[in-house]
Amino acid sequence: MIAAIYRPIVLAAAAAWLSSAAFAAQRVAPESPIPWQVDKHPFAAKRANEAFSGFACGTSGICVLAVDEGRQGAFMRINGERLVYVGEPFEFDGVEKELDAESAAVDGGYFYVAGSHAAKRQTCCDNSDSRRVYRLTTDENGHIGTMAHSERLWDAMRGLPELASYAVPGDCRCDKAPGRNRIDIEGMAAANGRLLFALRAPNVEGNGYIVSVDARALFEGGDLRPSLATVPLGANKGFRDLAIADGVALALVGPSDAESSADYSIVELRGLTTGVAVQPKELATLDLQNAPLGKKGAPIKPEALALLELNPRRYRLLVLSDGGEDGAPLVFNIPRRP
Template sequence: MEVLAEEWHLAGFENSLDLSGIATSNGTQVLVGSDESFYIQPGEIDRAKHRIESRRPIALPVEATKKAEVDIEGVAFSSDDQAYYAVGSHGLGKKKGDFQPDRHSICQIPVDSSTGLVRKEGIRRTSLLPWLEKTPLLAPYVKKPLQQNGLNIEGLTWSSGKLFFGLRAPNADGRGVIIEIAPGEIFGGKPRELKVHEIAIPKGRGFREIVALKEGFILLTGNASAEASKKIPVTMAAGPDTRFDLLYWPGGGAQAEKIGTLPHNGGKAEALLVLEETATHADVLVIFDGLQGGEPVAVRIRR
């Protein structure tokens, strides 16, 4: 893995310290999510300037009557559906451990197939909670605090007609979890047991993002558990959340190959965007939570 010298910038995005998901519909138009908002933010890539410029935010349908927070943790684009998908954490609040309905959301956001631009009309919202509760491997961790290995979604991508969700937690004895399901089932099917992939990663680690390549996936790992809070003073986290590794997963099986460790910059690696993929390498943009504008870093992953 090679860190590229080019400096990328995300400009004009609201809640820019909390950017948590990104995807592109056509290589130019993007959609960005924040884990502290109830809206999504379109943007446009200027590759010559290494810049992603924001456009006007678009509100998502929410239930809360007070301040809403969908806690968007992953964004993906489906070329089959010509739609983005934005998923909430489906976990409890990290500080208070409280249940917030809007966090248990997944939204379908259609785009104009000719321009790749988001269409405000036709946004749909549902929840993965009924599916999670019907999956024996995951049900015991639903509605548990993240500090105690409680279920939490943090990554999302689309590949070959399916959505793949990377779970920060649970990690059961050195097995991280990715769940797979077709979008049409989520928005039109009857809840059932989800397809679960268990992947060998160290105890205490979880998937913080997942992005699809033409073949296989890049996985981002960090701490599975959150830091302690006043309401939840005991955590399973072994130490500070400062190391973030990239792995390659072929899309099946329990093994993933380590690519490398991202440079430490004081932020938390949160979102991945494939900028370019060739026969020899993939260039990937990494966006960091807790840093102004996500302070993106571009890395080259060689075949």
């Protein structure tokens, strides 16, 4: 284990890399504007099939799906260009109303799903259900083997000076600072025994944040050894998801709040998984011009990222979106840079 990953990683450099002509990111359209097919499945929450928010696959071929409506999740498999469910949707133990699940990760035989840890977006009222991280095991038929949850991440974030003023319960007053800029976890990945949580908010002076903790300690007790990476993203931008590709973290970046109109892009975060200074590099902007719209005619909002293939020239990524029917799965070929 590399001890440096436990120390706060702070980047003071301006986000000039985003606009540098030398690293100008190209716009990349999906392989096909027609989404992959997804088997229909009856979630208890009415809008769950339009609220895919996290997706991660293990070496066994089983993937875990997080949805931000209700208190259920599901297991799936990729079958060609189709997503098929494995077993029935499962309930997250102990959730009274809504987990607001926003992210998923896989590490070895464990599947992880995390709530947003955020106040309710429309009212800024508290949602204690969302301040949970789950660790699951399953068999090849999608039957839950074990399910554990932890509520320690919230206190760990409150203990980080940069996040302390944003890790506050919702007080139902969106007009008070930090208001809608409170903590909001949207992405997660696992690497080197650590869980990495990527925040959509806050964005502070153009910086986004990734919190990491010891994965085993989060559920079994002991020192979480929390650390914080501060990454220049630009104004009004935040993380939407994380994925690990050949030891390198890839981030899906989009608007940091509902009022912003920032593009969605893929950013490579070299150094994040190895404990050295993070070197962010924007690889591509997702061209969604011909992407399907949601049921009400609104643009889809990319929320989940999964690696399908990689070679020296490209990352082939599956992107699922909130607002699109059954996640509107689209595939993007993202160029790699030296």
